[in-house]
Structures are given as C-alpha cells and as structure tokens.
Amino acid sequence: MKLSFALTAALAGSASAFAPNTNSGYQTALSETKSDLEALGKGLNPVVGFYDPLGLVSAGFWGKDEAGTIGWLRQSEIKHGRVAMAAFVGYCVQSNFQFPWAMTLEGTPFPGSDLSPPEQWDALPFASKLQIILFVGFLEFYSELTPRDGAEGGLPHYTKGGVPGKYPTFDAIPHAVPFNLYDPFKFSTNMSAESKEKRLKAEINNGRLAMLGIFGFLSAQTIPGSVPALAGVVKPYSGEVMAPFSGDFSFM
Numbered sequence: 001m002k003l004s005f006a007l008t009a010a011l012a013g014s015a016s017a018f019a020p021n022t023n024s025g026y027q028t029a030l031s032e033t034k035s036d037l038e039a040l041g042k043g044l045n046p047v048v049g050f051y052d053p054l055g056l057v058s059a060g061f062w063g064k065d066e067a068g069t070i071g072w073l074r075q076s077e078i079k080h081g082r083v084a085m086a087a088f089v090g091y092c093v094q095s096n097f098q099f100p101w102a103m104t105l106e107g108t109p110f111p112g113s114d115l116s117p118p119e120q121w122d123a124l125p126f127a128s129k130l131q132i133i134l135f136v137g138f139l140e141f142y143s144e145l146t147p148r149d150g151a152e153g154g155l156p157h158y159t160k161g162g163v164p165g166k167y168p169t170f171d172a173i174p175h176a177v178p179f180n181l182y183d184p185f186k187f188s189t190n191m192s193a194e195s196k197e198k199r200l201k202a203e204i205n206n207g208r209l210a211m212l213g214i215f216g217f218l219s220a221q222t223i224p225g226s227v228p229a230l231a232g233v234v235k236p237y238s239g240e241v242m243a244p245f246s247g248d249f250s251f252m
Contacts, residue, residue, distance in 0.1 A: 032067040034058075044201055068159040075158040078165035081207015088210040091117045091217055095234075103128065116221060116235040122247045129245065139181070143167055165200075 034050075034057050041050030061069045094117040099110045104125065111120035121129070145168065146157045156162035170177035179185075188196065220230035221237040240246045 032070065034066065034070075037070060044205055064159055067161075071158040071160075071162070071164055074164035078204065078207065081204060081211060082165075084210035084214050085207055087214045088217075091214060094120055116237055118218075118221065118237045118239055118241055119235075121244065122239055126245075126248045129248070133244075165203075 037052075037057060038050040041048070056073060057066065057070060059069060060066075061072055064072070094113065096113055098112045101110075102108060103110045108125075111123040115123060144157070146155070146160075146162075155166055155168045158164045158166075167180075167182045169180045171180075183189075191199075216227050216230060217234055218241050220227035220234045222241060224236065225231065
C-alpha cells in the first residue's frame, strides 16, 4: 500500500496534463496526414499539442509514404502504451500481492512481494519466462497478419490503410476461441461514436503516462536518486532490466 500511495501522490499532478480535450471535433481513426496528427495532438493535450522534434512523420520509414509512416508511428505508440499500462499495473500488484496458487506442476509457489518485480522475474524458472515470451510473440505475430482475398479474418495492415491499434478477432482461426482479445464481453457493441472517440484518446494519454510511470520505477530502482518522489519506496535492483534472460544464459 505504501507503493500505491506514493505513486498516486507522485503522479497526480502530472495526470491533469494528459487529460483529453473533449471539445475537439477530431475523429480518432487512421491519421493519414500530418494535419490529422496536429488535430489529434491538440485533442489529446492542448498544452503540448503536436510534438515531433525529429521530424519522424516525414522520415519515410522503409520507403513508405507519409500515410504509411504515420500508420506505423501511431501503431507503435498505441501498442507500447498498452504494454506500459499492463507493466505499470503489474508492477503495483506484484509489489503488494502474491498469487496464492502454485506456479508449477511441482507445487512451486510464485515469488513473494518481499522481492521487487524485477527480482520476481529473475526468480522465475526459465520455462516460465519462455512461455510468457512465446505467448506475447504469438499475439504480436497474429496482430500483423493481413487477410488474403476473400478471407473472413484479419484486418488491413496499419501501414496500408488499416486502423492503428485495432486488434483482429479470433473468429477465423481453426479452433474455436470463446473470447476476443479486445472487448471479450462485447460491452462496446452499442457504444456511441463520441464515447469511442473519448475512450480512444484516453487510452493514448493513459499509455503515455504509463510509459513514464514504469520507466520511473525502473530508473528509481537502478539509479539511486534519479526519481526523488520514489526514494525509499521502490527497492533497489542490481540486475539488468534490459536483459531479461541474464540470469539464465549470456552471449557475452
């Protein structure tokens, strides 16, 4: 609870800067031009607005035109924001709670909250880490699939006119899957366009804030004093946060 309270206090002031401006007329969808991104930027944060100091929108990644490059950038931000939100919530939960059931068939328990989240990862068996990586890899692979002519499943690629952040359903795979990854209980089926737009903007803002939050945790753990608000709250970590298998093997 100490971590959760300190975190709330540290980020409460920053959260208001990420609140969406609901007065904008921009419709959250595929942004095909720089003008669309400028409108989206003002809708997301009227103080900062559109921010691209490196000129990435005009970089023409892999020879793509502006629309394809923007689709790639938008997909990257949404995806990394979602990963950061999951990591942020997971960090808070793991710092305060231990799953009560066994982790392995042999009855090995999950690492306890006496360890920091990075230390808990290090304590996992290699097979457990591999399962997590492979599952995430499958989700990434499936999200990149594009439909063949006449196919029922799949979505247009986000660099070729598809909607960034939209995950395909599992309806067309050979084995029946009872739930889709997005909205498994179909709560958004009858949601108005205005509500969807507001929620999509909130997701982008929350993802940006979560990216700052999770790296704030990791910085405070590995670089003492780098995040004064978290001093004495998160536990120091001497491992390699960017080398997830350093405790299992090394190529060096």
